[in-house]
Amino acid sequence: MKKVWFQLHWVFGISAGLVLALMGLTGAMLSFQDEILRAANPASLTVEKRAGGTLPMGELIRRVEGAEPGKKVAFVWVKVDGDEAGRIFYTPKPGQRRGEARYVDPYTAQLLPAPRGEGLFNFIMQLHRFLAAGEAGKQVTAACTLILLYLCLSGLYLRWPRKALNWRAWLAFDWRKKGRAFNWDLHAVAGTWCLAFYLLAALTGLYWSYDWYRGGLFKLLDDTPAGQHKGLRGGGKRGPAPEGPPPVLDADAVWATIQQTGGASMTAYNLRMPPVKGQPATVFYLLDDAAHDRAFNEMTIDPVSGELLGDKRYNDSSFGKQLLTSVYALHVGSYFGLTGRILMMLASLSMPLFFVTGWLLYLDRRRKKRAAVVARGDLRNTGGADAWLVGYASQSGFAERLAWQSAGQLQAAGLPVRVEPLAKLDRAQLQQTRNALFVVSTFGDGEAPDSARGFERQVLGQALGLHDLRFAVLALGDRQYEQFCGFARRLQGWLQGQGARPLFEGIDVDNGDAAALHDWQQQLARLSGSAPQAAFSAPAFEVWSLVGREHLNPGSQGESTWLLRLAAPSDSQIDWSAGDLVEIAPRQPEFLVEAWLDRLGLDGDASVQADGIATPLRIALAGCLLPGNLEHLVGQHAQAVYDALIKLSVRQYSIASLRSDGALELIVRQEQHADGSLGICSGWLTEYLPDGGSLLLRLRRNRSFHLSADDRPLILIGNGTGLAGLRSLLRASIAEGRRRNWLLFGERNIAHDFYCREELEGALARGELQRLDVAFSRDQAEKVYVQDRLRASGEVLAQWLEDGAVIHVCGSLQGMAEGVDRTLRELLGDAEVEALLESGRYRRDVY
Numbered sequence: 001m002k003k004v005w006f007q008l009h010w011v012f013g014i015s016a017g018l019v020l021a022l023m024g025l026t027g028a029m030l031s032f033q034d035e036i037l038r039a040a041n042p043a044s045l046t047v048e049k050r051a052g053g054t055l056p057m058g059e060l061i062r063r064v065e066g067a068e069p070g071k072k073v074a075f076v077w078v079k080v081d082g083d084e085a086g087r088i089f090y091t092p093k094p095g096q097r098r099g100e101a102r103y104v105d106p107y108t109a110q111l112l113p114a115p116r117g118e119g120l121f122n123f124i125m126q127l128h129r130f131l132a133a134g135e136a137g138k139q140v141t142a143a144c145t146l147i148l149l150y151l152c153l154s155g156l157y158l159r160w161p162r163k164a165l166n167w168r169a170w171l172a173f174d175w176r177k178k179g180r181a182f183n184w185d186l187h188a189v190a191g192t193w194c195l196a197f198y199l200l201a202a203l204t205g206l207y208w209s210y211d212w213y214r215g216g217l218f219k220l221l222d223d224t225p226a227g228q229h230k231g232l233r234g235g236g237k238r239g240p241a242p243e244g245p246p247p248v249l250d251a252d253a254v255w256a257t258i259q260q261t262g263g264a265s266m267t268a269y270n271l272r273m274p275p276v277k278g279q280p281a282t283v284f285y286l287l288d289d290a291a292h293d294r295a296f297n298e299m300t301i302d303p304v305s306g307e308l309l310g311d312k313r314y315n316d317s318s319f320g321k322q323l324l325t326s327v328y329a330l331h332v333g334s335y336f337g338l339t340g341r342i343l344m345m346l347a348s349l350s351m352p353l354f355f356v357t358g359w360l361l362y363l364d365r366r367r368k369k370r371a372a373v374v375a376r377g378d379l380r381n382t383g384g385a386d387a388w389l390v391g392y393a394s395q396s397g398f399a400e401r402l403a404w405q406s407a408g409q410l411q412a413a414g415l416p417v418r419v420e421p422l423a424k425l426d427r428a429q430l431q432q433t434r435n436a437l438f439v440v441s442t443f444g445d446g447e448a449p450d451s452a453r454g455f456e457r458q459v460l461g462q463a464l465g466l467h468d469l470r471f472a473v474l475a476l477g478d479r480q481y482e483q484f485c486g487f488a489r490r491l492q493g494w495l496q497g498q499g500a501r502p503l504f505e506g507i508d509v510d511n512g513d514a515a516a517l518h519d520w521q522q523q524l525a526r527l528s529g530s531a532p533q534a535a536f537s538a539p540a541f542e543v544w545s546l547v548g549r550e551h552l553n554p555g556s557q558g559e560s561t562w563l564l565r566l567a568a569p570s571d572s573q574i575d576w577s578a579g580d581l582v583e584i585a586p587r588q589p590e591f592l593v594e595a596w597l598d599r600l601g602l603d604g605d606a607s608v609q610a611d612g613i614a615t616p617l618r619i620a621l622a623g624c625l626l627p628g629n630l631e632h633l634v635g636q637h638a639q640a641v642y643d644a645l646i647k648l649s650v651r652q653y654s655i656a657s658l659r660s661d662g663a664l665e666l667i668v669r670q671e672q673h674a675d676g677s678l679g680i681c682s683g684w685l686t687e688y689l690p691d692g693g694s695l696l697l698r699l700r701r702n703r704s705f706h707l708s709a710d711d712r713p714l715i716l717i718g719n720g721t722g723l724a725g726l727r728s729l730l731r732a733s734i735a736e737g738r739r740r741n742w743l744l745f746g747e748r749n750i751a752h753d754f755y756c757r758e759e760l761e762g763a764l765a766r767g768e769l770q771r772l773d774v775a776f777s778r779d780q781a782e783k784v785y786v787q788d789r790l791r792a793s794g795e796v797l798a799q800w801l802e803d804g805a806v807i808h809v810c811g812s813l814q815g816m817a818e819g820v821d822r823t824l825r826e827l828l829g830d831a832e833v834e835a836l837l838e839s840g841r842y843r844r845d846v847y
Contacts, residue, residue, distance in 0.1 A: 006711070009154045010362055016147040017355035019131070019140060024351025026128035027201070031332060031345035033121050038084070041115035047105045049083045054106040057258065057271065058251035063109030064088055064102075072246070074099060074273040078106045080266060085112055091246060091273070129208065142209035149202040152195055159188045159737050168766045182660065183364075184735045187357040190350060197333070197347035204331035221320030245277040253306025258283055261299055261311055265289065270296075273303060280309050290314070292337065294329035295322075387416040389436040391425055393452035393487070395443045396581065396652075396845070397701040398512065399476050403439040406474070406524060410437075413528035422455040423838060427464060434468055435503070437524075440491060441476040444813055444846075446483025451704060454838035456487070460494045467499035472527075473506040474520050484508070503527060511649060541585060541696040542572055546689050547663065556752040557778065560670045561721060562686045563656070563755075565663040566697065574664075574698070576655055578732035579705035579725060579808075579845070582664065583650040585696040586681035587622040589688035594618070596626045606638040617641075623648050625680075651681040652700060654725035654810060654845060658732055664697075667724040667755065705808065705845045707732050712841075713740040713805035715797070717820055719786055720747060722811025723755050725845050729808055734768045741768065742800065744793075746775040746786030746816065771796070787819035794827045801828070806841045813846040 038045045055063070061073045068090070075089035086106040090099035103112040123132065131137030170192050173185055206213045258269055262285050269285040281303040284296040291314070300309040314325060329335040333344030388410050392403035400421075407417045420429075422440070430436075443449045448456045473495075475488030485508050492506050504523045509516040548565035568574065576582075597604050597618065604618030617638045624645040633641050657665035670686040671679030678687055689695060707714070707729055714733050716726040723745055733741050743760065747753035753776065763769040773793060777783040790797065801807075809820055824833050824842070836842035 005154050006158055009151060009158060010358065012147045013151055013354070013358045014362060016144045017358055019144045020148055021352040021355040022131070023128055023141060023144065024348040026124050028345045028348035029124050030121065030128060031341055031348065037115050037117055037121065040117055044103055044112045044115040045085045046083055047085050047107060047112075049081075050107045052107070054078060054080050054086075055109055056252070057255040057269075060086075060104070060106060060109050061088075061249075061251045064104060064111065067109070067111055071100075074247075076271040077268075078270075079268040080106075092275075138209070142206070145202050145205045145209055148198055149206075152199050152202065155188070155191050156195060159192070160739075170767075172766055174762075174766075183357045183360045184737060187354060187361060188737055191354060194347040194350055197344055198351075200330055200333075201344070201348070204327050207327050207331075217324065221318075221324050223318040223321045247274050247277045247279070247281075247303055249273060249281070249303045250306055254281060254283075254301050254303060255306075257301050257306045257308050258285070258299065261308060262287070262297075291322075292326065292329050292335050294326055294334065296325060386434065387418045389425075389429075389433045390417060390419045391422050391436060391438045391440075392419070393422045393438075393440040393449045393455070395441050395449040395451075395704060397703045399439045399441040399449075400703065401701065402474065402476075402517070403437075406437055406439060406520070409521065409524050410528055415528055422452040425455060425459065427459065427462060430459070430466060430469065431464060434470065436469060436471045437474070438471060438488075438491060439474045439476070440488045442478075442481075442483070442485050442487045443844075445481045446486025448487040449704070450837040450842065450844060451840065452487070453834055456490070457834065460490065464498045466495065469495070469498075469500040470503050471495055471500050472503040472523065475506060475508045476512075477508065477510065479510045484510070539574075539698045541698045542574060543569055543694050544572075544664070544697045545569075546685075546691060546693050546695065549686070549691065552667070552755045553752045556748060558669075558748050558753065559672055560686065561753075561755065562668050562670065564666045564668060564685060566666070566695070567663055576659060576664070576699055578655075578658060578707050578728040580655050580702050581652045581700040581845075582655055582666070583652055583698050583700050584681060584685070585623065585650055586648050587684050587689075587695070588624070588626060588648075588680065589684060590618075590622070592626065593621050596621070599630060600633060600641065602638055602641065608639045608642045610642065621645070648680060650698075652847075654722070654728070656724035656727045658728060658735065660735065661731070665724075667721045667727075669721045702845060704840070705729075705810075705843050707736070708806045708840070711736070711738050713800050713803050714738065714742065715800060715805050715807045716741070716743045716745075717786060717790065717807065717809045718745060718811040719816040720811055722809075722816070722846075725810035726808060727756060727759075730763070730769065734763065739767055740770055740800075740803075740805075742771040742773075742796075742805075743769060744773045744775070744786050744789050746777065746789070748776060748778045750774065750776045750779055785819060786816060787823040790820060791823050791827065797827060801836075801841075804841075806843065807836065808843050808845070810845045811847075817844060817846040 054060070057076060057078070060078070061076065064073055065071060072091040073088050074091040076086065077088075078086040085103045087101060087103055089101050092099035103115070104110065105112060126132040129138065129141060131140055133140075171189060173189050174182075207217065208214075254271070258271075259266075262269065265287045267286050267288050267290070269283055272282045272284075274281060280300040283299040283301060285299065286293070286296060295314045297314050298310075298312045300311075301307065302309060314322060317325065323330070326335050333340035333342075336343075388407075390403050390407045390410075392399045394400040394403075403419055407419045411417045422438075440452070441449055447453075473488055473492045475485035475492075477485035477488070488506070488508075492502075496502065504527075507516055507520050507523070509520075544566045546564060547567045548563075550563040550565075552561045552563050554560075594604065602617060604616060604621075606617045607614045608617050608620050609615075610620040610623075620642050624642070624647055626645070633644060636644070653666045653668065655664060656667050657663060666685075668682055668685050671682045673679070677683070685695075705725065714729065716730060718726045726743060726745070730741055730743060741763075745755075745760075747755070754774065760769065760772060764772045771793075773786075773789040775784045775786045775789045777785055807824075809817055811817060821833070824836075828836075833842065
């Protein structure tokens, strides 16, 4: 349901936002129209205040009519004590509703020149109410006013924080945010600031938009007995102008009644003559104790005899009737005095902000969706038994990318292809398939990726007749594990046991080995009868720079941990999502390379061929593993030495920030060996790489660890540097306006190892993080770990999962991740945990 509200919110916001922005700007311009016109036209709208007071109404009317023979006054507006000009309207000509308007000095009856700028404000009013397009424009603004009401209510629902009583969760800006996160903060927090004003403007604006709405208000609020309504003031469509003999006015008699009824406390009056003879005149007047500038009292007077026919006092009316009288004052904010007018003007001026930020957020979502499509190229799944199936099982996204690249090679050769994750394959699909490629990774020591665990349990355990199936397997793994490519080998053994025939020998890939991937491409080229394509390649490295390095745990008992900030080159193509990884090409420090060269007696400036490029030996060696035993290298020339060395492999790190934060951030623990030396990549990043120094970096998509597309509660569990991936997910969740976030984090000591403490506790105080459970293992006699905190919150965990929560685990596989998995199985049972894994509600990025 929340997704439906969100979709409607942005559809209405995108479609009506421009009109609402225009209505807001024009409304703000009109907020102080009278003051602006008076300041610009002192000769027309400001008069000299005289001790004798303003002229009696009868005398004023006679002098004005004497100055304009043949014209009769039908409307008079005068403030009886002040320096403001009065205003009169003459009787309209036949067929017209309103006559000519003039400003007049109420002390002398002198007619004043027309003020400059009044026509401009009249046009602005036409824009505000009708888009200067008459009845058609009125229908548009009326519909947009209804939409504004929906946007207010849906926006309130969509951003409702769990800690609703925490004012910071509602109203506090985080000025440290950038990009999309800052746009969302502007849109949501500023929207909360303006919410009451927009609701008031919409609810009152509808009074002039729809007859049914206005009629409903009168039925609800008016205390006039049924059958005594004169009609709905400010009404909708008007009929033809009344016809009949003109009214007769005894101005002196009417003035005497006005004075007697209003008394000495009357500060302003407004006489409105009836359109035809035989109807009463209406006088609206203000008293010096008026609640606001529209708290009018109303007299009805016989214009011939001056007899008082009725007197309705604002203060004597019911609250509902007072609200009806004050609709305009509520709409412009003057109901609450000068402060209300200023605040309503500022809220109106802010309306374009929500149109702009809404569009920016919408375009950001569109851009991310397009990027996902581009990542898959122009491939489209093709149905039918003849289509080649490319099935994949991916933990970090690498197998998925290779599956799409493989499908692209087949499709380029004219073969129909469909790409599916193993989790979506069932018995019937496999039995109907004639040719299949399986690109599968192995998680940990021989396990299936989380998304494929259900496939292994439900499908690999069945006996199927697959005698018509031909297949090939590309297995991705890491030889440091005893069960290297264990899941892929179980898959291949099961397929052959069901009668399927291999197209060629399965290919194992150790840590993205380029030679093995090239063999796979050659085999695909032979199968499809096409020439081999360019080698499958990872995204190109980009040259980024280190712009900040912060020590997160000074004084810690453990190894030092650092927060690194990396800046992108101007032409960067990397656009990451929360949960993604980066691959960094490590380098040996310069002093270590020089010392190693001195031991061999080699010239560091000697030129060698590195990847086909002439490079100084010292630069080339920075990308190699430098062994301590040099016996096999002594006496070799520079190129032979370089060729004999093992090249450093890339290192992966979880991204700890969002693109909108303005920098790519990593949390890196500095590895220290027994001899005091530092780990190659961690030492280079945290110690040897100078500020402003360059490094090679590329993106590694990790879609299986991304934030869920729909708004679900988020449970983040991790330890140590695993906070990096969790931090980016938390920031993304907050930027999306989601508030049901729970973080469980573990480290050694709270005094030194509570990484990003101020940020996390600030999110907790603002209601952006609903729960924060920490476990610092060395702060008590008995060690407490993050899985212990999880076990103690078993009932809360069950409730969150019942509400659809997604669990993300990031950190060390040995110890933390295994402990968390055991605890989840204790609390939920194996079947429930497997179901969470298969449905994507239990996601892991562990190492």
